[in-house]
Amino acid sequence: MTDSSLLRVRWIAGNTFVEALRQRFFAFLFLLAAGLAASGMLLRTFNFGQSELKFIADFGFGAMFLFGSILAIVMTVQLFFSELDNRTALTLLAKPVRRWEFVLGKFLGIWTLLGVFIALLGVVLAVMLSIRMPELVESASRNGEPLPFLNLKGLGMFCLLQWFRLGVVAALSLMICSFAQTFLYAVIVSAMGILLCQVQSAGVSAFSKPDQETWVRTLANGVGKVIPDLQLFDLGVPLVLSPAGAPQSAVLSALGYGALYMPVLLFITVFLFSDREI
Amino acid sequence: MKDSGIIWPWLRRRIIAVVMLCVAGCALSLVGQPAADWQRTHQPAFRSEELKGIVGQGVLLGMFGGLRSIMADMSWVRAYSYWEKRDRAGSESMMRLAIILDPGNIYFWINAANIIGYDQAHWEIAAREYGGRIKVQDSVKQTLYREYAENALKLLDDCIARFPDDSRAYIYAAQLTRNKLNNIPMEAEYYRRAAECKNRVWFAGRIYAMILGEDMGKPEEALEWYRDYYRRILADKRYENRPDLRQIFQENLEDLEERFSPVPVGDSKK
Structure with a gap:
C-alpha cells in the first residue's frame, strides 16, 4: 500500500465518517440506545431474582x-448505495482511486462511527452502573449479603469486543452490498445474515447431537465453521460483573477472530465489487 | 452462446467468493475456538436441549445479547398476567419461555414449578364443566394433583441438574413431594441431597433425620446418619469461623440423640 493509497483511503474514510455523523439516523439510534440503557434504572421493579447491576447492565x-x-x-448499505445512486462513485472511481481503496475507505469510515457509538453508550452504561453501585454495596453490607462487583475496565474491554463484533457486521453488510442491486435487498439479506451468525452456535449444537444422522452432524459442523459466530463476543457479564472475569485466552481469541474476519470479508467484497458495473 | 459467455464469469466469481468464505471460515474457527469453548461451558443459554420448539416465540430476538434476560423478565410478567386469569397454557408457555431465555435464573425454575405443581391442578378442577371443585370426585382430584405435581417435579429435577450446589430446588422438590405425592422416601431423599449439597441449609439435615426416624421408622439409621453428617460438618473448613452454625448442628444432634437413642437400662423412669 503506497502513501498515496493510504491518503485516498483516509480521505474516503474521513468523508464517510463525517457524512454518517451528520445523518439524523445516527443521532436517533444513539438516543434510542441510550434511552434503553438508561431505562434499566427505571424498570428495576421488573427484575426477577437477578442482581440489580446485572439487570441494568x-x-x-x-x-x-x-x-x-x-x-x-x-x-x-445506505452510504454504499448513495454513492452508486448519486453517481458519485462513478466520478470517484474515474479518478485514480482503486476499488479496494473505495471499499476500505467506506468500511473504515463506518467502523469509526460504530466506535464512537459504542464508546458513547459505554460511557452512559458506566455512569448508570456507577450511580447504583454505592447504594447496592451499602444495602448488601447492611443485610450481610455478598457485595456486588463492578469492573469498569472490564466494561471497556467489553466495548472493544462489541466494536469488533460490529466491525464484522459492517464488513458482512458491505460484502452483500458488493453484489446486491437494491438498498432493500441488501438491508434484508444483511439482517438475515446477522441473525444467522447470531444463532449459528445454537443451531450447530442442536444438529450435531449424537442421535442425529452422521451426514446431518457433518453438515452442521461444516456450516458452523463457515458462518461467523457472533456469540463469541458475548462476554459482558463475566467481564463486567464477575470477580472471576473471563479468561484472557477467550477475550484474545474473540478479538483475534473479529480482527481477522474483517479483512477476509473486505477482501471478498473487493473481489466481488471489482467486476461490478456502476 | 452469448448468454453463457456472460453468465459463466459472473458465476465463477461468486463460486470463488463462496469457496474463499468457506476456507477462511474454517481457518478462523480455529482462532475463535478458545472463546467458543469457554462460552459453551460457561454460558449455558444456548445448549441445544433448551432450543426445542421455541422458534416463533420471540426467542430469536431474545438471543440478541443482553436483551435476552430482559425478555425473560418480560415473559415472566406476561406469565403472571396469564396466572391471574388462571390460563394454564398461557402461563406455562410464558414461564417456559422465560426459563429458556434466561436459564441461569433459578427464580424462574422454582416459581414455575410451584405454579405448575400447586396452582394448575386447582385451575383445571375448577374449570371442569361438570361442576367445578365441589362436584369433582376425590379420585379425579387426586389424579390431577399427582399429574401436575409430577410435571413440576420434572422441572425441579432439571433445575437440580443445572444448579446441583443450590439447596433451594431440593427443598421445594421435597415439599412438593410430601404435599402432593405423599411419597415420604422420595421427600427424604430430596432433603438428604439438600443437606449434602455444597450450599446446604442447616435445617435440611435435621428434617431428613426426622423423616427417616419418625415417618419411615428407622431411628437408629437416622441417628447414625446425622452423627456422620455432623462429623463431616466439623471437618468442613467453611464452618471453621461459624461457631453459631456449628452450635446449631450440635444442638440438632443432641435433640436427635434424645429422641432416637435407645433408652439406656435403668433410665426408664426418665
Whole structure:
C-alpha cells in the first residue's frame, strides 16, 4: 500500500465518517440506545431474582448490540448505495482511486462511527452502573449479603469486543452490498445474515447431537465453521460483573477472530465489487 | 452462446467468493475456538436441549445479547398476567419461555414449578364443566394433583441438574413431594441431597433425620446418619469461623440423640 493509497483511503474514510455523523439516523439510534440503557434504572421493579447491576447492565449490553447492528447494517448499505445512486462513485472511481481503496475507505469510515457509538453508550452504561453501585454495596453490607462487583475496565474491554463484533457486521453488510442491486435487498439479506451468525452456535449444537444422522452432524459442523459466530463476543457479564472475569485466552481469541474476519470479508467484497458495473 | 459467455464469469466469481468464505471460515474457527469453548461451558443459554420448539416465540430476538434476560423478565410478567386469569397454557408457555431465555435464573425454575405443581391442578378442577371443585370426585382430584405435581417435579429435577450446589430446588422438590405425592422416601431423599449439597441449609439435615426416624421408622439409621453428617460438618473448613452454625448442628444432634437413642437400662423412669 503506497502513501498515496493510504491518503485516498483516509480521505474516503474521513468523508464517510463525517457524512454518517451528520445523518439524523445516527443521532436517533444513539438516543434510542441510550434511552434503553438508561431505562434499566427505571424498570428495576421488573427484575426477577437477578442482581440489580446485572439487570441494568443487560439493558446496556442489549442496546449496544441491537442498535449497533441496526446502525452497522443500515448505515453501511445506505452510504454504499448513495454513492452508486448519486453517481458519485462513478466520478470517484474515474479518478485514480482503486476499488479496494473505495471499499476500505467506506468500511473504515463506518467502523469509526460504530466506535464512537459504542464508546458513547459505554460511557452512559458506566455512569448508570456507577450511580447504583454505592447504594447496592451499602444495602448488601447492611443485610450481610455478598457485595456486588463492578469492573469498569472490564466494561471497556467489553466495548472493544462489541466494536469488533460490529466491525464484522459492517464488513458482512458491505460484502452483500458488493453484489446486491437494491438498498432493500441488501438491508434484508444483511439482517438475515446477522441473525444467522447470531444463532449459528445454537443451531450447530442442536444438529450435531449424537442421535442425529452422521451426514446431518457433518453438515452442521461444516456450516458452523463457515458462518461467523457472533456469540463469541458475548462476554459482558463475566467481564463486567464477575470477580472471576473471563479468561484472557477467550477475550484474545474473540478479538483475534473479529480482527481477522474483517479483512477476509473486505477482501471478498473487493473481489466481488471489482467486476461490478456502476 | 452469448448468454453463457456472460453468465459463466459472473458465476465463477461468486463460486470463488463462496469457496474463499468457506476456507477462511474454517481457518478462523480455529482462532475463535478458545472463546467458543469457554462460552459453551460457561454460558449455558444456548445448549441445544433448551432450543426445542421455541422458534416463533420471540426467542430469536431474545438471543440478541443482553436483551435476552430482559425478555425473560418480560415473559415472566406476561406469565403472571396469564396466572391471574388462571390460563394454564398461557402461563406455562410464558414461564417456559422465560426459563429458556434466561436459564441461569433459578427464580424462574422454582416459581414455575410451584405454579405448575400447586396452582394448575386447582385451575383445571375448577374449570371442569361438570361442576367445578365441589362436584369433582376425590379420585379425579387426586389424579390431577399427582399429574401436575409430577410435571413440576420434572422441572425441579432439571433445575437440580443445572444448579446441583443450590439447596433451594431440593427443598421445594421435597415439599412438593410430601404435599402432593405423599411419597415420604422420595421427600427424604430430596432433603438428604439438600443437606449434602455444597450450599446446604442447616435445617435440611435435621428434617431428613426426622423423616427417616419418625415417618419411615428407622431411628437408629437416622441417628447414625446425622452423627456422620455432623462429623463431616466439623471437618468442613467453611464452618471453621461459624461457631453459631456449628452450635446449631450440635444442638440438632443432641435433640436427635434424645429422641432416637435407645433408652439406656435403668433410665426408664426418665
